[in-house]
Amino acid sequence: MANIYKILQELPNLSFEEIFLLQEKVTKEADFRSKELLKDVENTILACPQCGSKDFIKWCKYKETQRFKCKDCNSTFLPTTGSSVHWLKKPKLFLRFCVSMFSGNVCSLKTQSKEFGISPSTAFEWRHKALIALGQESPIFQGVTEMDDIWFRYSQKGRKGLKYSRKRGRSSHKGDNDFVSKVLMSKERGGELDISLIKIGRLDKSSIEQRLSGKFADTSVLVSDKHPSILSFAKSENLKHETFKSEQHGKKDIHVQTVNNLAASFKADVNHVLRGVSTKYLQNYANWFGVKEKYKGLKDKVKTIIKDCFSNNKAWDMFMNTELLYKDFILKKSKRTYRCPTVRYRKHQNWNFENAKRGTYI
Numbered sequence: 001m002a003n004i005y006k007i008l009q010e011l012p013n014l015s016f017e018e019i020f021l022l023q024e025k026v027t028k029e030a031d032f033r034s035k036e037l038l039k040d041v042e043n044t045i046l047a048c049p050q051c052g053s054k055d056f057i058k059w060c061k062y063k064e065t066q067r068f069k070c071k072d073c074n075s076t077f078l079p080t081t082g083s084s085v086h087w088l089k090k091p092k093l094f095l096r097f098c099v100s101m102f103s104g105n106v107c108s109l110k111t112q113s114k115e116f117g118i119s120p121s122t123a124f125e126w127r128h129k130a131l132i133a134l135g136q137e138s139p140i141f142q143g144v145t146e147m148d149d150i151w152f153r154y155s156q157k158g159r160k161g162l163k164y165s166r167k168r169g170r171s172s173h174k175g176d177n178d179f180v181s182k183v184l185m186s187k188e189r190g191g192e193l194d195i196s197l198i199k200i201g202r203l204d205k206s207s208i209e210q211r212l213s214g215k216f217a218d219t220s221v222l223v224s225d226k227h228p229s230i231l232s233f234a235k236s237e238n239l240k241h242e243t244f245k246s247e248q249h250g251k252k253d254i255h256v257q258t259v260n261n262l263a264a265s266f267k268a269d270v271n272h273v274l275r276g277v278s279t280k281y282l283q284n285y286a287n288w289f290g291v292k293e294k295y296k297g298l299k300d301k302v303k304t305i306i307k308d309c310f311s312n313n314k315a316w317d318m319f320m321n322t323e324l325l326y327k328d329f330i331l332k333k334s335k336r337t338y339r340c341p342t343v344r345y346r347k348h349q350n351w352n353f354e355n356a357k358r359g360t361y362i
């Protein structure tokens, strides 16, 4: 990073023609790098996005991009079919948008829309198209793993048509109640991380099982507080489980401080920088925080995240079905009433709810 600051410092000293020469070279290099990224995405294709068949062949080219044809369903597809870039009119600008999003800190929609000259609603759509693609299944935990739940207030920020106004500030319902969204954070010390929205209301064993059943290797040790649901989950999965009393917290390596520190910065991002987010989109922000932690310190961090994002060929279906997935979650995992659906009509809509369900966290 030190080099780029040196170059930027030198910019005012360059002559008129040198600046234009530099601009030309930089544009060429950026084009070359994005083509390289597309090639990387191409190499990750494992199956046809339409039917999931692994029997596909190369089938001529579309604007220099390799096209493929499925031998089972006869459909043709590109490396980015079904991904976040699918149907986008300005893919190059979207790439720049993603680079800015994943290289810096969490920022508001207003800042992003000003920076790229797009409307706040486009910035919102692009943000969630990119973030929804980063959701993955939980990794396998090998070593000492800390687990704790993070509490967020149930929020319907931005929802149209509600008959009551959205209350800001602290909740009037105190303690653990049906208005608290629970995000479960599991962090292996020096290893994998999983953050997932699993319930609205009291944490229960079945919700933890649905997300984390079979994700702990024989070598792993689970560390948590004495939450009854986590205790019964550990028992049913036959895990080595260490618990602590609150007054012993911090002693003898039996603590959840790593998770607590991460939770504090995640909560600061959501509650202070973004001024609270809707529960509908909370998992997307968890994905954002998760990938930033996962690839922290990696040289090609941003490129790796964008490659992950572009190679998820269920992202388009997931994004288009966000409302239905949210409805499913509210009905199954909470005692809240599902009301006022907001579904925008899109010209190119091709909703595949089953496909979306397969790729999602709920």
Ligand SMILES: [Zn+2]
Pocket: 048, 049, 050, 051, 052, 053, 070, 071, 072, 073, 074, 075
């Ligand atoms: Zn197919």
